[in-house]
Amino acid sequence: MITDFDDFVTCMYVLIDDIWLQIRHLYPRPGPEPGCSDAELITMAIVGECREWDKETNLIGEWRNYTHLFPVQPERSRFNRRRRNLMAAINHIRLITLAVMDVAQDTHCVIDSLPIEVVQFHLVPSSSGDWDAYGATYGRCPTKKRTIYGYRLNLLVTVGGTILDFGLMSANCDERDAARDLLEDKRDLTVIGDKGFIKAELAKELLERCGIRLLTLPRANQKQQVSSEVRRLLNQVRQIIETVNGQLTEQFQIESNHAHSFWGLCARLYTKLTAHTLCIYINRLLGNPDWLRIKQLAFPT
Numbered sequence: 001m002i003t004d005f006d007d008f009v010t011c012m013y014v015l016i017d018d019i020w021l022q023i024r025h026l027y028p029r030p031g032p033e034p035g036c037s038d039a040e041l042i043t044m045a046i047v048g049e050c051r052e053w054d055k056e057t058n059l060i061g062e063w064r065n066y067t068h069l070f071p072v073q074p075e076r077s078r079f080n081r082r083r084r085n086l087m088a089a090i091n092h093i094r095l096i097t098l099a100v101m102d103v104a105q106d107t108h109c110v111i112d113s114l115p116i117e118v119v120q121f122h123l124v125p126s127s128s129g130d131w132d133a134y135g136a137t138y139g140r141c142p143t144k145k146r147t148i149y150g151y152r153l154n155l156l157v158t159v160g161g162t163i164l165d166f167g168l169m170s171a172n173c174d175e176r177d178a179a180r181d182l183l184e185d186k187r188d189l190t191v192i193g194d195k196g197f198i199k200a201e202l203a204k205e206l207l208e209r210c211g212i213r214l215l216t217l218p219r220a221n222q223k224q225q226v227s228s229e230v231r232r233l234l235n236q237v238r239q240i241i242e243t244v245n246g247q248l249t250e251q252f253q254i255e256s257n258h259a260h261s262f263w264g265l266c267a268r269l270y271t272k273l274t275a276h277t278l279c280i281y282i283n284r285l286l287g288n289p290d291w292l293r294i295k296q297l298a299f300p301t
Contacts, residue, residue, distance in 0.1 A: 002286065008050075009069050011282060013043040019093050027089045035072030038082075042090055044070060045083050049275040054253045054268070056080055080264070087267040094274035097281050098164070106158035110241040111179055111193045114248065115141040115171065118150035118257050118265060134262035139171025153254070153269065154178045156191070157241045162280055163273055168266075176202050179214070187211055192237050244276075252276065 002008050017039040024038065036044075044063055053059035060076045067073070074082065083090075118136055119127045131150070141148045148171055156165045165186075169178045175196040183191065188211040198216045206212040217234055218224060248254040252272040259265040 002282075006066075006069065009043065009047055009066070012047055012278065013039065015097075015278060015281070016043050016046070016093060019096050020089075023089065023092055023096070026092070027086065029085070034074070034082075036070060036074050038086060038089070040070055041074065041079065041082055042086060042093070044073070044079075045090070045271050046275040046278060049252055049272050050279060052251065052253060054256065055258050083271065084263055084267045087263075087270045090267075090274050091270045094270070094277045097274075097277050098162070101162065101277075101281055101284070103158055103160075103162050103164055106160055106162070106164070107188060108159045108190045108237070109164060109192070110157050110159065110237060111155070111182065111191050111197065112157075112241045112245065113152045113154045113169075113175060113178065114245055115139075115144065115148050115255060116151040116153050116168070116257065116265070116269075117148040117255065118259070121147060121149060124149045128260075130261050135170045136262075137170040137172045139173070141171075150257070152178065154182050155241065155244065156182055156186075157244050159237060159240050161240055161244055163244065163276060166269075166273060168269070180206070183210060183212055183214075189213070190215065192216070192234055194238065248272065248276065 002011055020039040020042070027038075029038070044059070048054070048059040048062070051062070053062050056076050056079065060073070060079060063070060063073055073079075118131050119129065136150050138147055138149050139152065140146075150171050151168050152171055152173060152175075154167045154169060154175075155163055157163055165182060167178060167182045169181070175193075176199045179191075179193065179197050180202060183189070183206055190213045191206075192215045195216060197214065198218070203214045203216075206214050215234065217231060252275065254269070254272050257265060257268075259268055
C-alpha cells in the first residue's frame with residue numbers, strides 16, 4: 001500500500017533495482033561505483049518526470065529535500081551526462097516491464113502521433129543545436145494550428161492504455177510512412193488509426209506481410225462507408241489514445257522540450273515513456289485496473 005511520496009519512491013526504486021540487477025552487465029561503466037548508484041539515478045529521473053520536475057535545475061533542487069531517500073545526489077551536469085549514458089538502459093527497463101505485463105496478449109491497438117517542438121519557430125535560425133543533423137524539420141501541426149520545428153512522436157497504444165511501441169520521425173513525415181515503420185516488425189494485430197492513416201495500399205501491405213488489420217474511418221467523400229455502429233465503436237476506441245496523449249502532455253510535459261541536443265531529447269523521451277509504463281504497472285500491482293492519475297499516485301505538493 002502506497003500512502004505517501006516516500007512510499008511511492010521506495011516502490012519505484014525496488015522495481016527499477018530488481019530489473020537493473022538483471023541487466024546491469026549489459027551497460028558497463030568505467031571507473032569505481034559512484035555514491036549515487038545507477039538504479040538510484042534512474043529512479044530519481046523517472047520519479048522526477050512523475051512529479052513534473054522536467055527541468056534539470058528544478059529536479060535537482062527538489063531532490064535536495066529528500067536526502068533521507070537518496071543521501072548522495074549528483075550535481076546537475078553529472079546527472080544530465082549519466083542519464084544520457086543510461087538512456088538505452090532506461091528503455092530496456094520499459095521493455096522488461098512490458099514483458100512482465102504480458103501486453104503481447106493485447107491484439108487490439110491504436111496508433112497516433114504527438115508533435116515534439118525542439119526550438120520555437122522564430123528561434124530556429126539562431127539555434128545552435130544539432131537538430132538538422134538528426135532530421136528535425138518544419139511541419140504543420142493541425143492540433144496546434146501552426147507550423148512547428150522538430151519531430152513527431154508516433155505511438156502504438158494498446159486498448160488498455162499501455163504504450164506498446166513508439167518512433168520519432170521528422171515533423172513533416174507522412175503519417176502513413178510512420179505507421180509502416182512502426183508496424184513492420186509487429187504481427188497479427190488490429191490497429192485503429194485516424195483519417196491521416198488512410199491508404200488502401202498500406203492497409204493491404206500490412207495485412208499481407210504482417211497479418212495486421214489497419215482500420216480507419218473513411219472520409220466523407222469516399223464511396224465505401226461504415227455503419228453508424230462501427231463508426232461509434234471506432235471512435236470510442238480512439239478515445240484510448242486521446243487519454244494517453246493527454247497523460248503524456250499534461251502529466252509528463254512531453255511536448256515541452258528543455259534539451260539542447262538530439263540525444264538529450266531522446267534521453268528525456270525514454271525517461272518519460274518509461275515512467276508512464278512503470279506507473280501503469282504499479283497501478284496494476286495495487287489492484288487498480290483503470291488509470292489512476294499520476295499526480296495522485298506521486299503525491300505532489
